[in-house]
Amino acid sequence: MGRKKLAMKRIENPTARQVTYMKRKDGIIKKASELSILCDTDVGLIMFSPAGRLSTFATTGSRVEDIFLRFVDRPDELRGGPINHEEFLSRKLKELKYEAEMLEKIVM
Structure with a gap:
């Protein structure tokens, strides 16, 4: 069964927005890590959650x-x-x- 296509607009429900953020945050950090490894690049990523919490990612050794x-x-x-x-x-x-x-x- 395929996934349902999401409309790219703000999620109004705060709980659903936080859950979506947490799931997608892990995905973007994984992509940044893969890009760093595959292409031997330095990657830095800063994100703030809907609740205002800071998340950062930097390549290994940086x-x-x-x-x-x-x-x-x-x-x-x-x-x-x-x-x-x-x-x-x-x-x-x-x-x-x-x-x-x-x-x-x-x-x-």
Whole structure:
């Protein structure tokens, strides 16, 4: 039996929306991992759930902050255009990277 085609529109029921998010989140993380392995690429992924919880994925041996900093540090023409509030974004990413490194030292 085939799957029913879903209309691409917002799911109004909050519970159904959260369940769909959780199922599809796992699928997109699996695809990102497969892309990284098959093509030997660095992949960084940031998602916020409907409830506002943060989920991140970074390829093995990388941090999502490092991948996004590499993106921000590229010239505009290689990045596809300018980023709004680039200085703020870069500063925040560096702060996150520093905090992650400190947490890693504390835990070890």
